[in-house]
Amino acid sequence: MQLTLKTQGVSIPRLGLGTFRVASNVCQPVVESALALGYRHIDTAAMYGNEDAVGAAIAASGLPREEVFVTTKVWHDQLAPRAIPLALEQSLAKLKLDYVDLYLVHWPSPHMDMAATMEAMMALRDSGRVRAIGVCNFNLPMLKTAIDTIGAPLACVQVEYHPFLDQSALLAYLGSNGIPLTAHAPLAQGRAAEDATLQAIGRKHGASASQVAIAWLLEQPNVIAIPKAQRRENQQANLDALRLRLDDADRAAIDALPKTLRYVQPAFAPDWDAVPA
Numbered sequence: 001m002q003l004t005l006k007t008q009g010v011s012i013p014r015l016g017l018g019t020f021r022v023a024s025n026v027c028q029p030v031v032e033s034a035l036a037l038g039y040r041h042i043d044t045a046a047m048y049g050n051e052d053a054v055g056a057a058i059a060a061s062g063l064p065r066e067e068v069f070v071t072t073k074v075w076h077d078q079l080a081p082r083a084i085p086l087a088l089e090q091s092l093a094k095l096k097l098d099y100v101d102l103y104l105v106h107w108p109s110p111h112m113d114m115a116a117t118m119e120a121m122m123a124l125r126d127s128g129r130v131r132a133i134g135v136c137n138f139n140l141p142m143l144k145t146a147i148d149t150i151g152a153p154l155a156c157v158q159v160e161y162h163p164f165l166d167q168s169a170l171l172a173y174l175g176s177n178g179i180p181l182t183a184h185a186p187l188a189q190g191r192a193a194e195d196a197t198l199q200a201i202g203r204k205h206g207a208s209a210s211q212v213a214i215a216w217l218l219e220q221p222n223v224i225a226i227p228k229a230q231r232r233e234n235q236q237a238n239l240d241a242l243r244l245r246l247d248d249a250d251r252a253a254i255d256a257l258p259k260t261l262r263y264v265q266p267a268f269a270p271d272w273d274a275v276p277a
Contacts, residue, residue, distance in 0.1 A: 005180045008155035010132045016041030018226035024050040031057030033232045043226045045073035055095035073106035081120040103130040107137045118152040139270045158182040166259035175222050183217050186225040189263050201250045211241035
């Protein structure tokens, strides 16, 4: 299995550590543990309120800065062209870093000027404060506007993706443009661990249902996954999923699972069923 994906001049480790809902007061030891185990991709966001702890963990790890791939995100109320660079500077100050490897628009806003927002993101990349840019939670029409119309050099697109949600249309479009998909909520916010089908596949391989879900995602050539894991044993188990190999019967069983279950659906989410004009 390829362990990194090269995109827009950066190499992204395909298994990262998600930190959504990891409170700042407990986040530093969680990230330190992950880095000690071998994780080299940490995903945070301004909205998570834990960038300070992520930065402290990276500093405490003693790892060279270039060995840790750091992603953070700008919240949807900061997408005006003059607000985006200020938001980045606040994130860098909390992280105590000179740059981030990947800067993402966290959610689209119905009020944003897409072209102006993308131009501001591209300017940050040109400044060197950001090595690459991308977006989260855009629907397909939004992505086509950003990529096809505006020409934004997106390094990845982060969306909810797990064995219970079909993202085939998005994967096909991104694949045709050479853009990886980063799966957030890759364990369906813990539901994968309780699924009988995934548990049965896991028993066959001496693995857990969660490891099966991660292996299924990462055997897809254009996918990155960022499961949250606060306990060291769960962090190690997710790493061990990189060695799990599914067979055709396993894939058929997973394909037969319901594929319409979306669990990340805030009031400000876009229309996921919208089709390009």
